[in-house]
Amino acid sequence: MPNSELMAIGVFARCAGLTASALRFYADSGLLPPVEVDPVSGYRYYGADQVARATTLRQLREIAMPLTAVEAVLDAEPDEASRLIDEHVAKVLGDAAAVQQKAASIKSSLTDAASLPIAALKGPVLADAIEQVLTATAREPGMPVLGALRIEATQAAVTLTATDRYRLATRTLVPAEAAATTWAATVDGDELRAALAEIRRSTLVRVEATPHGCWLRMTDREDRYCRLLSEQFPDYRLMLASLPEATTRVTVSKELLLRALEEHPGERITLRVTHHGLHVLATEAEPADVPLTAITTGQDLQISFELTTLYPAVSTAIGPDVMVDLRGPDQPVTIRSADRGDLTTLAMPVKPDHSG
Template identity: 70%
Template sequence: MPNDELMPIGAFAQRSGLTSSALRFYADSGLLPPAEVDPVSGYRYYSTAQVARGTTLRRLRELGMPLAAVEAVLGAGADEATRLLDEHVAKVVGEAAAVQQRAAVIKSTLGNPPGLPLAAVKGPVLAAAVEQVLTATAHQRGMPALAGLAGLRIETSDEAVTLTATDRYRLSTRTVVPAEAPRQTWAGTVHGDELRTALAEIRRSALVRLEAATNGIWFRMADQEDRHCRLLPEEFPDYRLMLESLGDVTTRATVAKDLLLRALEEQPGARVALHVADHAVTVASADDEHPGTTLPATATGEPLQICFELTTLHPAVSTAIGPDVLLDLRGRDQPVTIRSADRGDLTTLAMPVKPGRSA
């Protein structure tokens, strides 16, 4: 190699952003060996072609990536390297979330402040209700304004525990009858992801006692490890006002849940149209001329066609309780209420879209 293509270790360090000591370490580890080593002086020389590898190596190490993973990325093609990077980032994010949660637990116990007993609920009942309502939470990273929508609102009153979540396109709310009468009136928005990780323990516990703490809530379980979830400080929407301001129902239909889900899944488009009329509900694609599926239904009121994003309507129907769902419609541009035909303790609102447009 001509000498004018080589540079001493100091110059290469400046070009790549790596220190000379780091370059010696990476040379000895085999990640970035010098292009040439003077056999007499032992001086190390690098080529201009190695600058890109050195720069990438530095950036990967700045991400906290271990040497073995760095070596794999440097030796991989673009697609595989991207996958390895995504895998590393997901691991770092998960570890950071775990640290946050552990820190919240420590903070909740500093000074041993007494917790506020709220209510006791059967574990399997609470877990099922949380899973149903959590489908309506929003998951949008880097958008602080929506942070409150990533949580589940828990409220205790004299008679019930109410769970509510919304992502602006859906709103789900369910009441749960406690095993013991609630001891306090309380409300807080619980971190949705942390609550998801606690569901397995909650489901396996015969009885779960809810206890409010500073900036969090404890789920106390006699036969499982207690779980702590942080509260989100952002304001939760006034969903009761939203429910109270709904217009009058103009069309109502009761249809078998499994048949409706199957019809939704068979439509090829991202949006679906429901046509309610003549004691039937027809499910068709809102994007093309794909033939629809007509389902038997108990339908009353004005005939109506209304369109939804599949990702909005399908979860709202799938979480309904019981074999039949009741659809209360108010017009093609108004929220639809989806409830169980025989049990009304889970209510979901689903926002429609205009024909030919995404939400």
């Protein structure tokens, strides 16, 4: 008779989150043999100390790890097991990217329409612009457009825009060659992120449009394809045009402001602007402040932000100094370089009472 401390296969299966049939398979493959098998009935029994191994086995199979690799992970020391898991994830991601690009080629071949040349841009410049603007995106179920990048091309400029509803970032680039046509589309942000390394290493990137995507034609590198989204992008131009005039302006060192934000103890940041300069308050309840040397004009103002909204807007600004235009404690704030206007970010404040 089995030891009373052992568990029947059904009980053990529930503890490990596996089915009895899966346990039989793993036993037959040698990955998880039972402690005891009743010689008469054939019933299998497992020990409580096998639950952790069974749970890890299940989790590894859930990330599509093959049995040979699972066995290596289960029998390895923690550091080696972590390395093997990282190798598996890298392979899965690489395979997925290859499948994605192959599928793009197949879809492109299904239509008789030739790709439409849009613009040519310097690869490193385009990569930096994409990376900067994509900081203003978010993954939100049911609203994929908030994770996307809007690209608008004219003969004179290519504009990249993104928004997560709390921030809006837009940057205008001068193409290396005049744009061939006027074009606008919303491009999948994750696919652009995946292509960033190749874009940055390409001297020139030619953007070509297809009915459902855009090709990024690289110099001496593999071309990349990114899907277009059909959802309507927010009318950000109307929002920008409707902004009231700024009532307060602050010009401050980007490095000093970022350092103050990094050292701030809370999740929300309160800025106080006076004619003496800019102050980063410790908390609203205890308004000990960090004074920053800044050039200020206009009305005195106190305004609060989520750190996750303000910090990316400041960190992506171009140049050593940032210019902040404020319109009131509940109005969008414009953040841009003090001497360059091709990257602009809008950041939404929070109400002083923290009600959102």
